[in-house]
Amino acid sequence: MDKIGFIGLGVMGRPMARNLIKAGYSMVVHDINREAVDELADEGAAPVSSAREVAEKSDVIITMLPDSPDVEAVVLGPEGVIEGVRSGQLFIDMSTIAPATALKVYQALQGKGVDALDAPVSGGDVGAKAGTLSIMVGGTDKAFKRAKSLFEVMGKNIVLIGEAGAGQVTKACNQVVVAITIQAVAEAMTLARKTGVDPAKVRDALLGGFAQSRILDLHGQRILDRNFEPGFRVRLHRKDLAIALQTGHEQSLPLPATAQAADMMDALLDQGKGDLDHSALALLVEELGGVEVDA
Numbered sequence: 001m002d003k004i005g006f007i008g009l010g011v012m013g014r015p016m017a018r019n020l021i022k023a024g025y026s027m028v029v030h031d032i033n034r035e036a037v038d039e040l041a042d043e044g045a046a047p048v049s050s051a052r053e054v055a056e057k058s059d060v061i062i063t064m065l066p067d068s069p070d071v072e073a074v075v076l077g078p079e080g081v082i083e084g085v086r087s088g089q090l091f092i093d094m095s096t097i098a099p100a101t102a103l104k105v106y107q108a109l110q111g112k113g114v115d116a117l118d119a120p121v122s123g124g125d126v127g128a129k130a131g132t133l134s135i136m137v138g139g140t141d142k143a144f145k146r147a148k149s150l151f152e153v154m155g156k157n158i159v160l161i162g163e164a165g166a167g168q169v170t171k172a173c174n175q176v177v178v179a180i181t182i183q184a185v186a187e188a189m190t191l192a193r194k195t196g197v198d199p200a201k202v203r204d205a206l207l208g209g210f211a212q213s214r215i216l217d218l219h220g221q222r223i224l225d226r227n228f229e230p231g232f233r234v235r236l237h238r239k240d241l242a243i244a245l246q247t248g249h250e251q252s253l254p255l256p257a258t259a260q261a262a263d264m265m266d267a268l269l270d271q272g273k274g275d276l277d278h279s280a281l282a283l284l285v286e287e288l289g290g291v292e293v294d295a
């Protein structure tokens with residue numbers, strides 16, 4: 001069995017690493033948050049104090065970090081992964097980052113004889129805990145085959161989409177659809193409310209027709225329940241839309257509906273609501289329409 005190095009033990013990384021330990025993998029871990037490291041050390045992982053050391057002491061290195069600059073710093077920066085790697089290792093980044101950064105990391109590691117995969121996920125902390133994440137992978141077939149058994153511990157719907165960067169492009173597409181659909185559900189339910197029609201009955205009716213979706217189902221219910229506890233935070237989704245918009249810009253492709261959803265999320269951030277669930281877009285639509293809803 002490959003020895004695993006895991007960097008980034010947050011909301012997602014911690015349960016993912018835990019599932020690998022439970023599956024019998026021996027593991028070296030690193031995070032700048034000492035508490036997270038201690039927790040996994042208690043469960044059998046070996047803590048080390050830098051990304052370089054993780055690379056030196058493992059065969060497959062996995063990262064689950066917040067954003068593109070974090071991955072770039074942890075892999076290519078001082079005391080980074082690249083300083084500790086040797087030929088034949090595999091690097092897997094499972095964070096959601098810009099495809100361009102994924103490609104940059106891939107090329108730098110290839111130069112050291114290290115294969116790399118971008119493998120962002122969807123499914124949230126619930127999927128991370130249950131080992132049922134969807135994993136969207138970019139990279140070579142050979143690297144994918146090597147990583148498959150690890151992915152199967154962490155996820156269920158695991159797809160090799162294409163070459164390096166393709167996993168991140170897929171995740172950006174996912175986040176575009178989710179954001180615009182939440183906005184649509186929020187607008188529809190607020191339209192119902194404002195016209196005096198029961199939004200719960202509207203949701204039920206729509207779920208039986210062409211407009212049905214998981215988002216109408218789950219986030220529609222959240223909006224009815226006034227349950228804006230995350231879930232997936234507005235702040236993180238806004239980061240992902242920045243990735244989609246930047247990628248669109250690089251391709252000279254306007255994404256006007258995505259830009260609007262990003263503006264709405266910026267307004268929520270300005271109101272100090274960045275840590276609410278992204279279904280809180282409904283709060284803003286209601287506010288714009290002067291619709292008051294009892295909690």
Ligand code: NAD
Nearest residue numbers: 008009010011012013031032033065066095096121124125
């Ligand atoms: P998080 O902020 O909870 O965890 C990130 C971890 O990385 C933290 O423990 C932090 O201390 C650590 N870290 C940051 N910089 C570091 C560095 N330089 N060296 C070592 N450790 C460092 O974030 P999360 O919710 O676990 O999300 C991780 C990634 O997964 C993000 O890209 C996010 O967009 C994506 N994602 C999150 C969810 C979700 O529901 N939370 C769902 C799908 C995808």
